[in-house]
Amino acid sequence: MAAEIEGRRRTYIPMLDEMLGGGMPAGTSMLFTAMPGVASEVFGCQIIAERMRNDGDVSFIYTNTRTPVEIEHVFHRYGWDLRSALDSGQTFFVDSISSMMGMPAIGKYEIDDFKDSEKVVAEAIADIAGGTAVIEDVSTLLDSIGVDQTFDMIEGLNEVARSNDVNMIYLFTRWNYEKVMLGRLSQLVDCEVKLFSVEEKVVYRQVFAITKSNWIEASGTKIFFEVLEPGGVRVFIPKLLVTGPYNAGKTTFAHAIAPDTVSVERQTFELFPTTVGLDIGHLDYKGFSADVFGTPGQERFDLLLEPLGREAIGTFIVIDSTKPETFVRAKEMIRMCRTEAIPKVIIANKQDLPNALSPDEIKKKMALWEGVPIVPVSATDGKGLSEALDTLFSLIYEI
Amino acid sequence: MIPKIASGIAGLDELTGGLPENTMTLVYGPPKTGKSIFCYQFLRQAVADGDLCSYLMTDYIQSQLEQQMMVFDWFIHDYIQDKKLYVIDTASGSVGAMQKETKNMMISSPQNPTDIASKVIQQLQDIYQQTRAFRSILDSSTTLFAFNSPILVIRVLKSYIMRIKMAGGTGIITYTEGTAETEIETMLKASVDNIIYLDSETITIEAMAGLRQESAGYQITDNGIVVG
Structure with a gap:
């Protein structure tokens, strides 16, 4: 385990902070790459919920897969109170799903056209200096606006995040994409955590591992985890x-x-x-x-x-x-x-x-x-x- | 000899010998040609054979499925009580109804394939503990195409098909012709093992291991689809 370093911002994912030397440096980005079938949403939820609760963090959730109502419900299931943070403005949504679903948008920002995503999300980042942004999820962006535009967007957002000391948390489901594309995506972020399952034919256990980090050597150590409702991500001893x-x-x-x-x-x-x-x-x-x-x-x-x-x-x-x-x-x-x-x-x-x-x-x-x-x-x-x-x-x- | 299972469609198995075990079949055609009824009959056969069934429904919820089957005098209440049916519905989630989930009854959203995949796996894990031979139904992929970029849906379906087959299942996926681009339809067809086309008068086996293309007339009766 690396020694804890002053100024690191905790993720509150058990074992992840220990392996990252205390957490993420301000202004850095983290990509959660999940194999299909492994739940990734809980990682984003846990980071912002626990940071808000423990550190008084400000944050937002950009969503193009679940409606804000569903997300609030998910937080509730894990035992985290999103409502009062929404009411007080400690967190907000960048809603890129409701208009597509033909529903009224909920959130400080809304996006009708995926192509506007970068501009709107960049504005939102500037609103939460020192805070945390969750981007959910990258797979939908890739298949909607294309690889190049998605990569440009991530690069641009990380730039804005760096100058505002914002941690970017990207959620990504690894469907059958090209290997080259996956490699390029990994290059764009400071840290990549892979979520996969230990299985033969059918999933038995879920595992995460840091496969890349710009601030600490990635050991590749695999941590078994389970997701509890309520409770969130917990380490599991196999x-x-x-x-x-x-x-x-x-x-x-x-x-x-x-x-x-x-x-x-x-x-x-x-x-x-x-x-x-x-x-x-x-x-x-x-x-x-x-x-x-x-x-x-x-x-x-x-x-x-x-x-x-x-x-x-x-x-x-x-x-x-x-x-x-x-x-x-x-x-x-x-x-x-x-x-x-x-x-x-x-x-x-x-x-x-x-x-x-x-x-x-x-x-x-x-x-x-x-x-x-x-x-x-x-x-x-x-x-x-x-x-x-x-x-x-x-x-x-x-x- | 390829092992086959009964489709539950009257007259169809006389034509095909049944659906090849551990394969995925695409049932497609224009709207209102009986694709969902095909699914009900496939489920009814699972009930008759005591097979477990994984049912991913995008346009109706479990109670509606039960009602729609009751129209044909097919009853699945006991089957549900016995926890043999594993439902993921993406229909009630999108209308904002947040009901309590159980292992046999999960809610997801059509625009959240990551969540759907994770729930499919959770249920397959449960099914796999009990049996290697089960049935699966996905009715309908059309809704997934409506809510997601088509190429993403193809990725999701490929992963879904792989999971079902690895766990030992035999399944069907429905699709309404013309709702995605021709190119996407071609990719969809390439992802499955067997293809059945319904046009409201004729049922055509476009592809099935060990068979030449076959067609026959069909009608939708009080007993569901009857071929021949």
Whole structure:
């Protein structure tokens, strides 16, 4: 984390300020680039609502996607009072949607024709020196007035904002635009924060990351978040699942990747202790933070698998490389955890034993999951652990 | 052999064998040719088969859908009670009615595709927890074209289609012919897998995997669209 620097203006997005060295320098711009399906509006709302509440900030919202009435409603849902700030003039709308919808415009400024946007918004910026402007959203501008004019506009507005110490917050949904265009857009702003989802087929978790910043080195660290109503953007600690057949070494593996893991074990009538409850631990690895949950392997605990798998964002399937007869059971457990659709890595454990099958032999025997990586590991002597973690994290965070 | 699902349209499946599973079908034609009724029948089949259905409606709200289907003696009340229908309506939002949202009943705005996409995903996530085979209906893309730049709508629809198919769904999208430029219509057609054209007398399968172009007469009766 960078040290907090005097004069930075907080965004009040958890973790974002810490990563930005306290917030945004006055007069700078920030672009939130959201993959389709990830909600971006809340970021704009949160920044101006919290700044108004905590810092007495002045602001405006330029909108071409939601009507002022809808925006007020959204603020309300998150638990922020926009009404009294509107009444007192602490904030106002630049309404570029109502006239298009055939409704009376609400706001200090209205725009009937997108082509007038730059001039009107520039005037509004001059009204809120030292404050914050939210521009919602850039995608509609791009597809309405064209790329060049939109870029000219952003450049012009940032210029006006700089001389008025105004922070510009741009919201942008990244539909299937040209890569070159996206690169140019990123060049126009001081800071870009990408919002995306960790998924396979269907979104599981939302993540943000700073991918560009002119005032601090962008680490690329990914922060999981959730959006609460009320509450807004909150950091979410993701959950990793460790599962696999009985006696495959799940607990040993969980302890090896998350050393503070607490296990519920008891001596059974068998020769070795086995997990009858859970392994729960916390993992911090290369800037990623996650809770680790290990499942029991015996069939009589199968009912526990589904609730344990719920909300997991990634799974390690630990198998005993010396016991191919248990591989079918591994597949069955994945189904019962309902984690078929999230990123997973097969941990070919017990590679230290002489009769262990190689990853290639296991791959042939399993032939169950196309493209699921197999990592050879020996959990007892710590071999292959970082490779296992790197492999799963690279699957999870694939952008 | 391509796996197919029943369309719910009397006589249509005899012609096509059903709609290919996990594909998107564009149902288009001039106004008042039965595109929405096509959707009701598709939904009615989901009810009959016990399939979940994601329904993005832009011109009516859930209670209107229920009423319109009741005209044909098709009842979806139990289906809604069982939380099998997932609605996003962009109709009540635009008239300023702010009702409470649930996982099965979400409100959005036709001019806010970012919000629509985010709500589609939220519902698909819920659906995906329960099943891999479900149906989806988007009636009608015409409204989206009316409120947004056409090229933006194409981007949004492509993303929508990809999401539905990835989650395992089989869907239909309706569009009123002539409401967007020819170029945009071409792009729309290129984004879907199957194309069905209705002109008030003839139904034409313009494109469908494994089929040659087929047409047949149809009528709108008390039992909905009847082909042949």
